[in-house]
Amino acid sequence: MASGDDDDPIIEEIDVYLAKSLADKLYLFQYPVRPSTMTYDDVNHLTARIKPKQQKVELEMGVNTMSPNYCRSKGEQIALNVDGTGFDETNTFSTKMMDKQTFSSIQATTNTSRYAAAVFRKGELHITPLTGILQMRPSFSYLDKADNKTREREAANEGGDSSQDEAEEEAKAITVRFSRPESEQARQRRIQSYEFLQKKQAEEPWVHLRYHGVKDGRSEHERQYLFCQSVDASENSELVKTPKEYLAMLMPPLAEEKVVKPVGPSNVLSMAQLRTLPLGEQVKTLMKNVKVMPFANLMGLLASGTDSTSVLRCIQQVALLVQGNWVVKSDVLYPKNTCSPHSGVPAEVLCRGRDFVLWRFTLERSVMRKEITSIIKLPPEDVKEFLEHVSTPRINRGWEFLLSTDVEFIKKHQDIAHRQHMLWLGIQSKLEKVFNFVKEDFMPKDSPQPELIHVSGEQRLKMAQERAQEKQPSLQKDLDVRRAGNGSHVKQDASGNKDVEPMDTSSPSLPNGSVNGYTSATSPGVDHTNGNMPSPELQEFVTKTFRKHFVLTLNELKRLFNLHLASMPAGWSVFHSVSDHMLQDAVLLCHCKQIMVPFPAQSTAASDEQKVFGLWETGEDYDKHRRLLYDLFTKNYRIRRNMIQAKLTQEFGDAPKADVDRLLKDCCISHAGMWYLKGTIQS
Template sequence: MATEDDDPIIQEIDVHLATSLAEKLYLFQYPVRPATMKYDDVTHLSARIKPKQQKVEVEMAIDTLSPNYCRSKGEQIALNVDGTSTDDSGSTYTTKHMDKQIFSSIQSAVNTSRFAAAIYRKGELHVTPLHGMLQMRPSFSYLDKADAKHREREAANEAGDSSQDEAEDDVKQITVRFSRPESEQARQRRIQSYEFLQKKQAEEPWHYLHYCGVKDSRSEHERQYLFSQLAGMVETSELTKSPSEYLSMLMPPIEEEELKVPLAPSNVLSMTQLRTLPLADQVRTLMKNVKVVQFANLMGLLGSGVDHTAVLRCIQQVAMLVQGCWLVKSDVLYPKDTCSPHSGVAAEVLCRGRDFVMWKFTQDLWVIRKEVAAVIKLPPEDVKDFLEQMAVPRVNKGWEFLLPHDSKFVKKHPDVVQRQHMLWMGIQAKLEKVYNLSKEDMMPKKRDSQPAVPVVLSGERRVATAKERARENHATLENDHRRRRPGAGAEPQTSGNSLLAIKIKEEPLSEDEPMDTWPGRRAANGIHSDESSRDSVEERLAARSQGDQAKQVAAELRAFVLGTLRKHYVLSLSELKRLFNLHLASLPPGHILFSGISDRMLQEIVLDCGCKQILVPFPPQTTASADEQKIFALWEAGDAFDQHRQILLEIFSKNYRVRRNVIQSKLCHDVGENLSKPDVDKVLKDCCASHGGMWYLKGTLPS
C-alpha cells in the first residue's frame, strides 16, 4: 500500500501536552517593529499587568547617546510633559529629556483556545496552550499629559485675570436637581457605553512584574516548563474517539465561544470577530452598521470564498432593495419592545415611518423632509435620523439617496428585483391604509412642474446616466441595423403608429402567404387599418423574434457547456452554475445570455450535448445539497481516452470513492491491455480528485 498511496507517512512524532504554563503563557507581537530589530538588548525598566483584562505595559529605555536621537526634541517633549518644576517625584522624565518609552498591549485574538506554543526536542513535540495573544504598540500617553499641562496653564492665567475684577465674597446661586429613577433600557445603554467600559477597566489594579532577559538563568529555568513533566513516565494509549468527536474537541462549537466574548460598544465592529460568526449573522451585523450598501461592496466586505447565492439569500432577510442597493430593514434597527433614543417613540411607530421614507426613495432619488414629516408625524429628530441613514442633504434641493443606482445588479438578478417589487407593493398598500393616503399622494411627483429650484444631479450621477443612455442607444441602433434588409423602398406612411409601419416594412412576406391576406400589408397600403390587424402583426413579429432569440440563447449556452466540459470532463450542477456566473460576469452588457437562464434549461442543454448524469451513491450522512449531488460527465470527447473514462464513470456509479489499484485493474481488464502509469494518471486527472489515499469524482470530494 505504500507504493499506491499518494501521500505516504514519512515520520511519526509523539505529541505531549504541557500544562505547567497553561494559565501564564502569553504571545507578544510587535507589529510596528521589523523582525530583525529585536528588543532583547534594550534595557527594560519596568513591566506591569492587569490579568483580568490581559493588559500589559512595558517601559523601555531609549538610547539617548545614539546618533539617531535628537536631543533638542527630547528636551522639548520633557519640558511640555513635566513643565519647569524642579520636583522629580512626580515627573515623567527625571533626566529632563525623553529617555524612555512605554509599550501598551491590545488583544490580537479574543479567543486563544485554538492557539498553542510548541517546542521540538529529541523526536517529541511539546505543546503548551496560550493564555493570551497581545500586540505591543508604543503608547503616547505623555502627549495627553502635555495637553493637560497646557490647559492648566491657560486656566490659571484666565483665573488670575478675572480675579482682579471680582470681589472675594461673591454670592452664587445654586440650583439643586433630583435625578429620576433610571429605567432598565437606560441602564443597559449606560453599561454598554464606552465611558462605562473605560471606567470598569480603570478600576482593576496593576500588578508589577520583574523582567528577565532572554539569556537570563531565570528565563532558562522557566523555559523548561514548556516541556511536559510527564513525558516518558505515563504509557499513553491510542485515540479511541470517533472522527466527529475528535473534530469537536479540536474545533469547539461557536456557541461556546460567544459566551466568552466581552461586551463591546454598539458602534464598534471587529472584522476579526465578525468572520467567526455564521454567514447570516455576518450579513445582519454588517447591514446594521453600514445601513445601505451595493451588493458588490457587500461581497467585498465578507471576503473571498463566500457563496454568492447564499449571501443573496441572507441579504433578503434583513434588507430591502432600493435604487438597486440594499437598505437595512426597519425592524432590524428597531426591534420589538424598544423605543427611539431621541423621543421615546415605540419601535412599531418608528418602523412605519422609516418604511415610508424607504418607499419614497423607491419612487424618486430625492425626498423633501417637510413632506415626509407631514405624513408620518414623528418628532424632527427621528425624521432626521431616518434620512441620515440613507440620504445626504443638498442645499435648496432636499435629501438625495446616498448611493447611485446599481443597474448592474438589477440586470443580473431580475428575479430578485421582481420579488422585491412585489414586497414593496404590499408595503405600499399597508402605508396607504395606515396614513390614509390617496392614490395621488402615492404617485411620484414630477419635479418639472414644481416651482422649487430644479434638481441638479451630481457629476458622478451625470456620468453614470450618460453612460447608461449611450449603452441603450447603442443596443437599439444595433438591433435596428440587424433588422434592416437591403433593397427596401420608402417606408409606408399610415395614420396609425409610425413604429408599426417600420416593423411591417422590415418583415418580408412568406412564399405561401398571399399579399391580400396579410393584415400588415393591407394597412401599409391603406386598405385596412383597424386595431385588431395591428395587434396581430405585432404578435406575429414578437413570436418570430422570440423564436430567433431562443435559438441564439441555446447556441450560446451549448457552446459554453461544451467548452467547459471539454476542459473539466466532470462537474456538479452547483459548480457548473458557478462557472456560468463567472462567464456571465465576463460578458459585455446587453449580451443575449443576460435574458435569464433557469436551472432546468441549463440541465437540458447539458444532457443534449452528449453528457450523462452519474448517479454517485453518496453516503447517507452527507451534507451536500441537491445541486452538489447532481454530477454530469462528458461521455464522448472524441479522443483516445473515451473508453477509459466511460469505464471509470461506471466504477463510480457503484461507489463514491475508490482506490487507485482497483481503478487500474478494472481499466486493464476491460480494455484488454496493460495501461501505462501516465495513461492512468491522465484519466484520473480528467475526472477525479485524490483525498486521503482515495479517489473521488470531481465535485464529490468531501469538504
C-alpha cells in the first residue's frame, strides 16, 4: 500500500498473535490509592478469594507491625474496638493488634472487549484479551464490627433488661396483604433495584484461591500462557480488510453502540418523546403530571396545528371541569387495584374522597381542610395530597383553588360547560349517598340559591325527632340489656314494661367518677338516661379494637376508627356523626377504663394523646396482671422492667418471664431502657 509519496513509510512489519489460553481468566488489577513505585509484590498475601460471576475479588494482606512507621497503640486500640477483650475464632485480629488489611475490588469498566494484555518477544507481539479490569481499594468492614460492639456495650450499660427491651421494641404490629400478580414493568424495576442486586451478589459463593508471588515458580509457569501456544502458519488468518474497514473495526461508529439508559421516573418525559404518542395519550400524560391546567395552556403544550376539537374530546375522557379549568380525574391518578402510598387505603376509597374535594371547589374558591377530613374520614396525609394537587394554603382562608376561574373558556364552550355541570350533579348524588350529606350544608351563605328548597329549623327539628323515635325501641332494648349486664336491676310489671334501677356504685369521697386513678363506666361522662347511646356497631368496633391493641390513646383510637370508616364499601353508612364524646362513651361501655397517666408538666402531647384507655376485663385470669400494670402507670408515666417484675412477684407470687413478656408486649412500648404505655412515649 505504500508509495514513494508517502510521508510515513512502513519501517518494519511485526507478526501479531492472539493468545487464548488465559482469555477467560486474565484480570488486570489496579491500585489507585498507592503510587506505582510502591508495589505490593513483597507484602505477605494471607488469603485471596473471588466471585467469578460478579468479578469481585478480595485480598487480605499483612501489615508490618515492626515497621518504625507503625503505631502500636493505635493498632491495639483498633483491635480492641473490633474484637473486644474476649478471644475466639471469629476475631478479626488474632494477635490483639491490627496486623492485616483487606482489599476489595470494584470494576473499573464493564466492557473489556477493547482491552488486552500484550507481551513482545523476538519480533512477535502476543495479545491476550482481558476478562476484567479491577480496582483494588482498602476495605474498612472491620469498622462496622466495631460500631456494633459499641452499640452492644451502650445497650448493656442501660438500666433494666436491655436485651428484652430491644426485642420488645422491634416487635411491632404488621398488616398482612396478599400481593397481586407482578407486572412486567414492576418486575423490571425490582430486578434493577439496589436491594435486589445486593441480594443477588450475596447469593454467589466465594471461591477461595491460593496466592503466588511474582517471583514464584508457578507464576512464571502461568506467564508462559500469555504467548500463543500454536504458531502454525496454516492456522493464521491474513487480514484482507481495506484501510477504511480496518479503521472501522478498531473504532466502531457510535451508532453501533448500545448504550443502556437508566430508567428515569415515570413522570419524567421530554416533549420530543411526548409528541411521538397518540393525541389521547399526550393529553392524559400531561394532565396526570400537571394535575390542573387551563385549556389554553394545554393547547400551548401540544404541537402547533393540533385540532382543538380533538383535544376537547380527549380532555373530557381524563379530566373534569372545575371553575373553567381542567383537573385530572381521580381514577387516572389512582387506578383500580392500587392503594395509597401514605396509608394503604384502597384506590376506590381515595377516588371518592378526592372527588368530594373537587366537588367542593365547584361550589366555592376556598375550603377548610378540617371540614374535608371530618366528612371523608381519610388519613391527613391523603387529604393533604388531594388539596396540594389543586389548591394552595392561604392564611385564615383555608385552601384556595390554584387557578383563577377561566370565564373565557366557559363562555366560548357553553355546551361543554353544561355537560360537565350535569356530570358533577351525578357525582354529587353518589357522594351524598356515600358521605350522608346534602349540598345545602356546603353552599356559601352569601350566594344566591333560587333553585333550593328552603327547610326551616322547626321542620328539621321535627324530622330529627321522627328519626329518633323510629330508632328508640331498638336503642332502648339494647340499653336495657347492657344496664342489666352492668349490675342494674331490671323489673318487669304485669303489662311487660321494664323499669331499670341502676345500682349505686358511686362513692361520695371520689369526685368525677374516678376510682384509684381510673375513670369507670359509671362516670358522669356516659349518659345512661337518654337514647343518645353509642350504637351496637360502634361498641362492637371498640371491643374488637381493644381486644387487639389492649391500650390506646384517644387520638390513636380516632385514627383507627377513621381508617375503619374509609375501608367500608360505598353506600354503607352504619355510623352517623360519631363525636369524640360518643367514642369515649363507647370505650367506657366496653369493659375499658381510662388510665390517668401523670404526664410531665413540660409534656407537649395534645389532649387526645393524654387520654389513655386500657382494656379492663376480658374474663381471663390474666386480667389481674393487666390491672396491676395500669395501677403502676397511674403513679409514673414510665417504669423500669425490674419494678414491674417485682410488683407482680409481690402481688401474685413468682411471675414467669413469659407472663411478663406477654404483659409488656400487649400494653407497653420500650425506649432507652424504660417502659411506657402505648402511645404515651414522649419525644
